[in-house]
Amino acid sequence: MPFDLGDTVRLAADCKNAGGTLTDATSVALTITLPDGSTASPAVTNPPGQTGKYTLDYTSTQAGRHAVRWVFTGPASAYTDSFDVREASPPAILSLADAKAHLDITTTTEDDELRGWIEAVTHLVEQFTGVCARGTVVEDHSIQPSGVRELALRRTPVLSLTSAVAILTGGTSYTVGDLDVDTRMGIVRLRSGGRMYGPLRITYTAGRAVIPANITAAAKIILQHLWRTQYGASRALAGIGGGDDFNVTEPIAGFGYAIPNRALQLLEPHRLPPGVA
Known part of the structure; x- marks a missing residue:
């Protein structure tokens, strides 16, 4: 899941010898490639607090994909990873509070994942209505x-x-x-x-200074529909909606699986004319 711009990102890597045993390295180099192509090489504490387990807290300064490369010597070992950082004001057609209220979520455990789904739903709705989030x-x-x-x-x-x-x-x-x-x-x-x-x-x-209620209502329905994809057949779904147009395995002609019928009907008054994005 992406981090917010300015968040501290904890980077971690294990150094293991050829036998797979955690080992402190003679030297360690960490290179972070930022979205603009520049690189950062912060100093890493060596030896680490726990044998072979290296960490570094990095404060994000740019939005976008970051590539992470750890290189150890003595023993020779390496690890490559990546992380994403949101832009300062990511588009969101719904607030986190409104989304949680609609899904009857009362804990904070899934907040970060839900924020990602809100961004995805925003782009999906804007295909039909034009820009909503300023x-x-x-x-x-x-x-x-x-x-x-x-x-x-x-x-x-x-x-x-x-x-x-x-x-x-x-x-x-x-x-x-x-x-x-x-x-x-x-x-x-x-x-x-x-x-x-x-x-x-x-x-x-x-964007829109005021997002009409029918658009936000459609966004909530689409979010609820997509949120259901996380739940297997063994999980009860009654608490997060139901009905034929919520069946995530049944496509709607011309639209695939992601848009329920009732959401399309709600979006209709603000559908873009042909040829307009």
């Missing part, structure tokens, strides 16, 4: 040499434009105040009615 989007748009009168942003609905900057040296940038945006469709135009020239790098905020 976030910053940066897009590059190629524009034909003759220019265009309208430019379609890829993520909708749009809350606000931040900038429209020329990518090439000498290109034309545009002041946000000179632009109009159709927030639902994501269409950008010059208020003057003129043509825009590019290529342009456009930064904007997409």
Whole structure:
């Protein structure tokens, strides 16, 4: 499960000799490859507090996948692992409290796993409705040499434009105040009615200031549906919902297994028109 940005991640590795016995190494090197490709090589206490069992607490500074490589000498041994760090504000269509209330979960044991499912459900719902959780989007748009009168942003609905900057040296940038945006469709135009020239790098905020109740209700149903996949046939499922459209082994035509019928019906009033993401 991913860590939050800024969390302390406990890294651990065992050093064993050729016979499989835990052994203190003569030397130990730890290399962490960060998401941007840079590396960190923090000093590891040697010998460790317990024979052959090495640990290091690393404070995360970047979001994304981290690769971890331990190399021991005397005896020669190595171990490779990885961990993920969430972005500072991961998209979440539901709060953890709302999700737990819907699933009748009263303990904190499964909080981290549940947060991961909330993020997954958020992306799933946004396939149908457009962006729900507010976030910053940066897009590059190629524009034909003759220019265009309208430019379609890829993520909708749009809350606000931040900038429209020329990518090439000498290109034309545009002041946000000179632009109009159709927030639902994501269409950008010059208020003057003129043509825009590019290529342009456009930064904007997409999402919803208020997420409609039918969307959050659908998200809860999908979450409940997917949460059931953790439970084997021997586990009682009555406490986390039921019904034909919750059968995780029965696909819905055109949608597969992840979207129950009742969730689709709830999302229908806010379904994206064809060709809009």
